[in-house]
Amino acid sequence: MAHAHEHQSVPSDPALRVKALESLLVEKGIVDPAALDVLVDNFEHKIGPRNGARVVARAWVDPAYKQRLLADAALAVAELGYTGGQGEHTLAVENTPNVHNLVVCTLCSCYPWPVLGLPPVWYKSAAYRSRAVIDPRGVLREFGTHLDEDVEVRVWDSTAELRYIVIPERPPGTENLNEEQLAALVTRDAMVGVRKVQA
Amino acid sequence: MNGIHDMGGMQDMGPIQYEENEPVFHERWEGRVYAINASLFALRKWNIDAWRYQIELLPPAGYLRMSYYERWLHINEQLLEKHGVLAGPAKATPSLTAAAAAGRLGRGLPSSHDPQVTPRFEAGQRVRARNINPIGHTRLPRYARGKAGTVARDHGVYAFPDTNAHFQGEKRQHVYSVRFSARELWGEQALPQDSVHLDLWDDYLERA
Numbered sequence: 001m002a003h004a005h006e007h008q009s010v011p012s013d014p015a016l017r018v019k020a021l022e023s024l025l026v027e028k029g030i031v032d033p034a035a036l037d038v039l040v041d042n043f044e045h046k047i048g049p050r051n052g053a054r055v056v057a058r059a060w061v062d063p064a065y066k067q068r069l070l071a072d073a074a075l076a077v078a079e080l081g082y083t084g085g086q087g088e089h090t091l092a093v094e095n096t097p098n099v100h101n102l103v104v105c106t107l108c109s110c111y112p113w114p115v116l117g118l119p120p121v122w123y124k125s126a127a128y129r130s131r132a133v134i135d136p137r138g139v140l141r142e143f144g145t146h147l148d149e150d151v152e153v154r155v156w157d158s159t160a161e162l163r164y165i166v167i168p169e170r171p172p173g174t175e176n177l178n179e180e181q182l183a184a185l186v187t188r189d190a191m192v193g194v195r196k197v198q199a
Numbered sequence: 200m201n202g203i204h205d206m207g208g209m210q211d212m213g214p215i216q217y218e219e220n221e222p223v224f225h226e227r228w229e230g231r232v233y234a235i236n237a238s239l240f241a242l243r244k245w246n247i248d249a250w251r252y253q254i255e256l257l258p259p260a261g262y263l264r265m266s267y268y269e270r271w272l273h274i275n276e277q278l279l280e281k282h283g284v285l286a287g288p289a290k291a292t293p294s295l296t297a298a299a300a301a302g303r304l305g306r307g308l309p310s311s312h313d314p315q316v317t318p319r320f321e322a323g324q325r326v327r328a329r330n331i332n333p334i335g336h337t338r339l340p341r342y343a344r345g346k347a348g349t350v351a352r353d354h355g356v357y358a359f360p361d362t363n364a365h366f367q368g369e370k371r372q373h374v375y376s377v378r379f380s381a382r383e384l385w386g387e388q389a390l391p392q393d394s395v396h397l398d399l400w401d402d403y404l405e406r407a
Contacts (some may be wrong), residue, residue, distance in 0.1 A: 012227075014228055014232075014268070014269055015226065015227070015228040016234055016261075017272060017276075018272060019231075020230050021235065021276065022231055025238075027289065028289050030238075030284065030294060031241070031284075034297035035234070035238055035296055035297045037234075037297070037298070038297050038300035038301050039233065039295075039300050040230035040231070040233065040234050043233070044223050044230070048223070056320040063236050065314075071221070080350045083242065087239075087349045091312055091353070091376075100225035104207075106206060106340055106342075107207075107340060108204060117223060118223055119259045120218070120221045121216070121218060121225075121267065122217050125212075125215065125216060126206055126209075126212040127213050127215045128208065129206050130208065131210070131212065132207075133208055133386055133395050134207070134208045134210070134342075134384075135205045136393070137390075137393075140237070142214065142215050143215075150392075152394070153390070153393040154391040154393070154395075155394070155395040155396065156395075157398075158208060158333030158338070158398070159338045159340065159397045159401070160354070160398035162354055162398050184203060
């Protein structure tokens with residue numbers, strides 16, 4: 001384990017430590033740097049909340065698709081070509097005028113990667129994780145989302161291998177927009193449930 | 200383990216820091232850690248539950264001080280050491296090739312459909328989350344222990360984290376979406392119609 005001791009003695013700056021770790025793993029034939037490039041590129045350029053926005057827009061214009069999405073979101077999402085890790089078992093939950101859904105992972109950072117990409121820092125932060133379950137309405141107010149007292153708030157704590165995506169309400173005044181125009185309105189935050197979609 | 204990671208219901212963690220137009224990775228090294236982590240996971244020396252437990256073993260002060268990807272870096276170094284991955288001669292083929300990475304790895308989890316495993320509960324049933332305090336890994340958060348809720352749906356069969364994390368077998372069993380009223384969890388300060396749903400394994404539940 002000579003190498004393990006070597007990389008423990010490099011400076012604690014994470015950038016340098018990662019560089020040392022990568023060199024060591026490549027030298028040992030364990031990791032292929034080209035594979036690392038591909039993995040980074042996937043999340044920087046291919047997988048992200050635009051995928052989820054297309055799913056939501058499709059659900060808004062196609063009631064049969066919405067039913068499939070609510071029945072098995074992983075399968076319905078795969079119809080649009082989005083598959084992969086952290087999306088194998090996905091549940092879609094629908095906002096209505098009477099019900100507002102909010103997604104959190106209090107224990108760490110569970111998030112539906114194929115439809116939303118990697119989670120933003122705030123989603124993984126102690127502030128959000130601790131308070132989303134005990135004070136969801138306060139959290140929502142911090143995001144500028146004000147709910148009426150009689151709306152039902154449902155918080156989904158992703159404690160197992162199920163991943164959640166919120167189908168936000170389609171905003172009024174969007175009747176004449178096509179699917180692509182609708183998708184452009186749908187934000188990551190609306191699909192986590194911290195904001196509503198604005199027309 | 201009743202660690203710092205189990206923070207649901209804690210207070211005084213400050214306002215939520217929101218960053219407009221946040222990049223996927225803030226620094227190049229974060230992306231490299233993400234990708235190294237995925238490549239090492241593909242070695243199958245450890246499973247997702249063991250990985251999570253390793254994060255939970257970080258001392259609380261360090262856990263809070265480190266950024267998300269610093270934690271990942273730290274535990275990957277520890278897992279490499281723990282599982283002796285760096286021992287021995289260089290490997291001829293890497294754990295993950297560029298082609299496999301491009302193929303997005305397919306579905307990483309086995310199917311949750313398994314008629315061989317009998318569910319102990321069904322939708323509509325009243326249940327109580329058991330009051331357990333294991334020193335090892337668990338996915339039953341403290342804030343739900345001892346609380347009563349209603350099974351909303353059966354998600355099918357999954358490996359049990361409390362044994363899988365310690366390489367004591369998958370002990371596959373049903374996982375349910377359980378609805379807890381916010382008042383049951385937090386008392387009168389919560390509105391009566393609000394709720395929190397948790398996904399809980401059979402072994403975490405008893406009849407209420």
